[in-house]
Amino acid sequence: MATLPVGEDKWVDYVAENRRHANDLEKRVHVIELFKLAIEAEPNSVRVWRAYCEYFWSLYVDSQTPESGWTDEERLMGRELFSLNAALSLWQQGYESIQYRINDSHELWNQWISLERAMLAGTRTAEGIRRITFLYTDRLQVPHVTRDDTAQAFSEFLSTYNKAAWEETMQAVTAKSQEAKKLTEDRDMFELKLRQARQEGKEDIYRALMKEYLEWECNQSKRSNKHAEATGDLCRGLYARALTGVFAFDDTIWNEYVRFLSTSGTYAQSPHGMVDVLRRAVDHCPWSGTIWSRYILTAEDARLPFNEIEQIKHKATSNPELYKNGMAALLDMYAAWCGFLKRKAMDLNATDEDVDVADMGLRAALEFVDQAKNRYGDSYRGDPNFRLERIYIQYLTEKKRNLDEARGLWHKLAEKQLYADSYDFWLNYYLWEMMVFASSGKDRSPTPSTAAIGLRVPSVATAVLGRAIKRKTLDWPERVIDVYVQHCNDYELPSTVRNAIDTVYETRKEVAKRREREAAQAAEYYAAAHAQEQQAAHAAQSADDDSSSSSKRKRDDETETVDATANKRPKNDAAEAEATALKQQQSLKRDRENTISKNNTQTVMVEFRTPEEAQSALLRDGKYFGTAQISVEPGTDLTLTAAKS
Structure with missing residues (x-):
C-alpha cells in the first residue's frame, strides 16, 4: 500500500487527486474508502468532513438520475451503496465530530441544514418540520460564532412552516440557548484577535494567540461550575482546531x-x-x-x-x-x-x-x-x-x-x-546492594571475617560507597560522604568505621580545595563577563553621544529659533496672537505649543524651516501689538528635546 499522507491539507489534496480519476463505480467506491481513512486520520477536520459529505451526496444524486452518465447497472448498485439515509447520516456524523469548533463548524452545518430544508420544501411533512426544528434547537445550544445567523434562519423557518408555534418555540429555544450564548461571548475576544491576525498574515502572532487561548480554555474546563461539561467539550474542540491547523x-x-x-x-x-x-x-x-x-x-x-x-x-x-x-x-x-x-x-x-x-x-x-x-x-x-x-x-x-x-x-x-562521576548512580547502586542484603535473610551465613562476632554486615554495599568517594570528579561528593559515614555507623564493624572516618577526613579536605578552585574560576568568569558588559554599554553610550552631537550641529546650521515676548500684557494674549501672525506669514517647520510664563509676560517658541525666515521674523523686534511691545530674539544654542506622545 502506498504511503498515506499526514495532515489535513495533504489528505484533502490526496483524495481530490484520486477523485479526479474516479470514472466508474469501482473507483468511486475506492475514493469513499480513502475518505474513511482520511476521517480516521483527521476525525475533527471540517475540510475533510465537508469534502467527504459533499462527495457522498454527489454520488447519491448521480445514482438517481440517468443524466449522470452512469450505466444502468452502476445506478442500480449506487442506489444501494449511496442511499439518502446513508448520505444524511453521514452529514450528521460529520457535524457531531466538529460541532465544538466554534469558529468554523457552521461551514458544514450550513450545507447540511440547507439540504434538509431543500428536501422539506418539496414534501412539507409534519415529520420533516419536527426534524428540522429539533436540529435547529440542538444547534443553538452549542456555542458557535454565527449563532445570531442560526437564530435568524430558524426564525424564518418557523415563519414559513410553523407560524402558529413561532413565539412559543422561539421563547423556549432562547431560554435553552442562554448558556451557549454566554460561552460564545466569553470567547469572542480570542476569536476576534485570531481572525485579525490571520487576515493580516501575522502567523507568529496567530500562534501565540492560539497558545494563550488553549491555556485559557484548559483553565476554564478545570473550574468546578455549571459549565464544566460544556467547557470540556469546547476545550477539545479548540485542540481539534489547533491540531488540524497551525499546530498539526x-x-x-x-x-x-x-x-x-x-x-x-x-x-x-x-x-x-x-x-x-x-x-x-x-x-x-x-x-x-x-x-x-x-x-x-x-x-x-x-x-x-x-x-x-x-x-x-x-x-x-x-x-x-x-x-x-x-x-x-x-x-x-x-x-x-x-x-x-x-x-x-x-x-x-x-x-x-x-x-x-x-x-x-x-x-x-x-x-x-x-x-x-x-x-x-x-x-x-x-x-x-x-x-x-x-x-x-x-x-x-x-x-x-x-x-x-x-x-x-x-x-x-x-x-x-x-x-x-554521578552521585545519583552510586546511591542507586548502593541502595540495590542494601536491598539484596536485606532480602538475603538471616538464614544465610555471615561473611567469614565477621563470623566470630556473629554480626552480618553489608560489606559489598560498603565497598560501593567506598569506591564512590574515591572519585576525584564526582559531581556531589559531599552527599556521598554523608551517606558513607552514616552507613558505616549503622552497619559496619568498629575497625571499618575508624577507617571510614580517616578516609573521609582526607576526602573532605580534597573536596574543600576543589570547591575553592571552582569558586575562584566562577568568580573570574563572572568578572570577565561583567567587564565585557560594561565595555559594550560604554561603547553604545559613546555612539549615542556622537549621534546626538552630530544632530545638534546639523540643527544649528539649518534652523534658528526666535522668542516672541509680550511685555506688560495678560497671559495668552499678545504673544500668542503674534505667534499666530508669524504662523500665517511664514512657513513653519514646527510650532512649540508650550509657553513659558513669568512676571506677567509670556514667551512663545517658534521654529522656522530656514534661517532666512527666522531673520525675517526678527524684524518685528520692538514693534507694538496693541498696547504691548513685542520682543523677538534668536534662540541659538538651545537644547531641544523630542518626547513621544
Whole structure:
C-alpha cells in the first residue's frame, strides 16, 4: 500500500487527486474508502468532513438520475451503496465530530441544514418540520460564532412552516440557548484577535494567540461550575482546531492535549480512546519519543494484545524521524517498551512464554540502543538515568533471581565516566546492594571475617560507597560522604568505621580545595563577563553621544529659533496672537505649543524651516501689538528635546 499522507491539507489534496480519476463505480467506491481513512486520520477536520459529505451526496444524486452518465447497472448498485439515509447520516456524523469548533463548524452545518430544508420544501411533512426544528434547537445550544445567523434562519423557518408555534418555540429555544450564548461571548475576544491576525498574515502572532487561548480554555474546563461539561467539550474542540491547523506538527501541543484528555472527561476512563489519539499523534510527530512512550504505555493500559503493542515498537524503530534529534527519543520509547516487558513477565499470572519474551526483548533492547549510538559517535555518552539498565537489573533481581548477572551490569556501568562521576548512580547502586542484603535473610551465613562476632554486615554495599568517594570528579561528593559515614555507623564493624572516618577526613579536605578552585574560576568568569558588559554599554553610550552631537550641529546650521515676548500684557494674549501672525506669514517647520510664563509676560517658541525666515521674523523686534511691545530674539544654542506622545 502506498504511503498515506499526514495532515489535513495533504489528505484533502490526496483524495481530490484520486477523485479526479474516479470514472466508474469501482473507483468511486475506492475514493469513499480513502475518505474513511482520511476521517480516521483527521476525525475533527471540517475540510475533510465537508469534502467527504459533499462527495457522498454527489454520488447519491448521480445514482438517481440517468443524466449522470452512469450505466444502468452502476445506478442500480449506487442506489444501494449511496442511499439518502446513508448520505444524511453521514452529514450528521460529520457535524457531531466538529460541532465544538466554534469558529468554523457552521461551514458544514450550513450545507447540511440547507439540504434538509431543500428536501422539506418539496414534501412539507409534519415529520420533516419536527426534524428540522429539533436540529435547529440542538444547534443553538452549542456555542458557535454565527449563532445570531442560526437564530435568524430558524426564525424564518418557523415563519414559513410553523407560524402558529413561532413565539412559543422561539421563547423556549432562547431560554435553552442562554448558556451557549454566554460561552460564545466569553470567547469572542480570542476569536476576534485570531481572525485579525490571520487576515493580516501575522502567523507568529496567530500562534501565540492560539497558545494563550488553549491555556485559557484548559483553565476554564478545570473550574468546578455549571459549565464544566460544556467547557470540556469546547476545550477539545479548540485542540481539534489547533491540531488540524497551525499546530498539526507540534509535539508540545500534542503532548498537552494527551495530558488534558487523560485527566478529564470520559477519556480519563477510556484507554482505548486515548490509544486512537496517540496513534494520530505519532503519525504527526514521529520524532517525539515522549509521545511514542505514552502510546506504548496507553496501549498496555488498554490491554491491547502483545503483538499490537510490539507493532507499535516496530513502527517507531523503523521510522527514521525517531533518530533525527539524537538518542533521547529512542531511549524514551525503549524505556516504555522495556517497562511493558518487565511488568508483563513479573505479573503473578505470567506464563513461561511471557518470561521468555522478556528475556529476549530486554536484551535485544539494550543491544539495539548500543548499536544505534554508533551513528552519533562521541556526541552520545549514554543515558544519564540508565533507564533500560535499571529495568533489566530489576527484572534480573526480582524475577530471575540472578544477582550475579545484575551485579555484573552495575560493575559495567560503574566503569563508564558518565555514571562513575554521578552521585545519583552510586546511591542507586548502593541502595540495590542494601536491598539484596536485606532480602538475603538471616538464614544465610555471615561473611567469614565477621563470623566470630556473629554480626552480618553489608560489606559489598560498603565497598560501593567506598569506591564512590574515591572519585576525584564526582559531581556531589559531599552527599556521598554523608551517606558513607552514616552507613558505616549503622552497619559496619568498629575497625571499618575508624577507617571510614580517616578516609573521609582526607576526602573532605580534597573536596574543600576543589570547591575553592571552582569558586575562584566562577568568580573570574563572572568578572570577565561583567567587564565585557560594561565595555559594550560604554561603547553604545559613546555612539549615542556622537549621534546626538552630530544632530545638534546639523540643527544649528539649518534652523534658528526666535522668542516672541509680550511685555506688560495678560497671559495668552499678545504673544500668542503674534505667534499666530508669524504662523500665517511664514512657513513653519514646527510650532512649540508650550509657553513659558513669568512676571506677567509670556514667551512663545517658534521654529522656522530656514534661517532666512527666522531673520525675517526678527524684524518685528520692538514693534507694538496693541498696547504691548513685542520682543523677538534668536534662540541659538538651545537644547531641544523630542518626547513621544
